[in-house]
Amino acid sequence: MSEEKICLGDVLVAKKRIGKYIANTPLVKSSWLSNLTGADVYMKLENVQVTGSFKYRGALNALFWAKENHINKVFTASAGNHGLGVAEASVHTEVQATVCVPQTASPLKKQKLQSYSISLIQHGDECDVTEAYARRLANEKKGFYLSPYNNKEVIAGAGTIALEMLEEIPTLSTLVVSVGGGGLASGIAIAAKSINPDIKVIGVVAANSPVMSTSVVAGRVVRAFQDKTIADGIAGNIEPESITFDFVRELVDDWITVDEEDIVSTVFEFLDNEGMLIEGAASATVAAISRKLLKFGAKEKVGIVICGGNIARNDWREILVQHLVGVTKA
Structure with a gap:
């Protein structure tokens, strides 16, 4: 276990x-x-x-946890839904969010993400490539990487x-x-x-x-x-x-x-x-x-x-x- x-x-x-x-x-x-x-x-x-x-539930819980632990910058990778959850959660927690999505992400999900005051980055054609990029970015910017599932x-x-x-x-x-x-x-x-x-x-x-x-x-x-x-x-x-x-x-x-x-x-x-x-x-x-x-x-x-x-x-x-x-x- x-x-x-x-x-x-x-x-x-x-x-x-x-x-x-x-x-x-x-x-x-x-x-x-x-x-x-x-x-x-x-x-x-x-x-x-x-x-x-459903992704909003986990994203919101994680960003409240981040705020409680004085983490003010979060980076994540998402096919769309987790990113949307993080974007909406950032509104209520005032945690700065950067969302990385694959170039192939759903146009609807990308359109919705663009309506939020977040940093939206399109990178890679596959989810695991996008995840690796978001992790690297979080490390470079001294932020916290929030996995869409491994958290x-x-x-x-x-x-x-x-x-x-x-x-x-x-x-x-x-x-x-x-x-x-x-x-x-x-x-x-x-x-x-x-x-x-x-x-x-x-x-x-x-x-x-x-x-x-x-x-x-x-x-x-x-x-x-x-x-x-x-x-x-x-x-x-x-x-x-x-x-x-x-x-x-x-x-x-x-x-x-x-x-x-x-x-x-x-x-x-x-x-x-x-x-x-x-x-x-x-x-x-x-x-x-x-x-x-x-x-x-x-x-x-x-x-x-x-x-x-x-x-x-x-x-x-x-x-x-x-x-x-x-x-x-x-």
């Missing part, structure tokens, strides 16, 4: 720090997914969180999602979450299993970037095959010494890999059935259920995290055209 311990107490501290700034997002039953599976499937709608993603406060902030879910429905028996660097899965698993050791946590990865599940199988952090994916929020390799690896290896009970075609199609199906646009990372989690890659007991209470809704306009337009034209031709 990682030498850096995180416990339920850390998550409770995070809740106290960020509680009045975040949205306690809705936890709603999905008739669509429940009918498909025979289980009672509840969706935690972090797509309607401040900044449109105790970020993980604890994400864990507040599990607190809210289990406070509302204590009988949830399985939680399904998307996994990139593992911050969300680590926080949720730590909090949930502290409350109910028998609860199952299922990790979902994109087939075009299955870094964490590949690393768990290998027994160490490895560089994995990368291909283009609409699930940019869970794409990219991870830091070799990331504390999240040991957490998910111990606490995530099973892994599901979702093909790119299914992730893309599920964006349309979620809009069609639930009336909301979600981003690829969230769609991967939904697809794991809608494609019946997971089996549940009759009326089993299942919670899934809809981790974000920041999908680029060109992406969702293309998906809608493809599916609507297909329906018309049929």
